[in-house]
Amino acid sequence: MNEFVCIAPDVKLGKDVRLSKFINLYGCEVGDSTKIGAFVEIQKNAKIGKNCKISSHTFVCEGVVIEDEVFIGHNVAFINDSYPRATAADGQLQTEQDWKVEQTLVKKRASIGSGSTILSKVTIGENALVGAGSVVTKDVPANAVVAGNPARILRYIEK
DSSP states (O other), rough: OTEEEEOTTEEEEETOEEEOOOOEEOOOOTTTEEEOOOOOOOOOOOOOOTTTTTTTTTEEEEEEOOOOEEETTTTTTOOOOOOOBBHHHHHSSSOGGGGOOOOOEEOOOOOOOOTTTSSSSOOETTTTEOTTTTTTOOOBBBTTTEEETEEEEEEEOOO
16 A cells, blocks of 8 residues: 555455555455555445546445445446435435435446546446446446447347
8 A cells, every 4th residue: 555545444455456656445345356546435334346447536435335356437426315415304414324325336347437437326328338438327237338428228239
């Protein structure tokens, strides 16, 4: 480790994980042989599988599960709340008790292009490909190629 990496003691790192500088990991799990680029944050209760590549400037929030062999491009943002608010009904800043984490699942061998935003409560299917700059608002089937805002199916990958 080095002075430019912030890894909380509760992080579970697999074997041969490669970490760049300027990352922030806390309360998460990262599988064997995964590579994490610079300026990445992975929050508590997020799970990254084995042999993944998480490119720079990516934000993986609580409630995201990324299975094995997934590619995440640069500057990808995951969302875990459909209706975020800064304050509770009484006007005070919200705490963890004021909202519920919404889950997101990225299945094995999927790829998410740079600059994409992945909303909560979606599943990106096995071997699916999300084009750069897409906004994923609903489930992506296995082997589908999607792109756009909102992301739409363009075609399917032939086996």
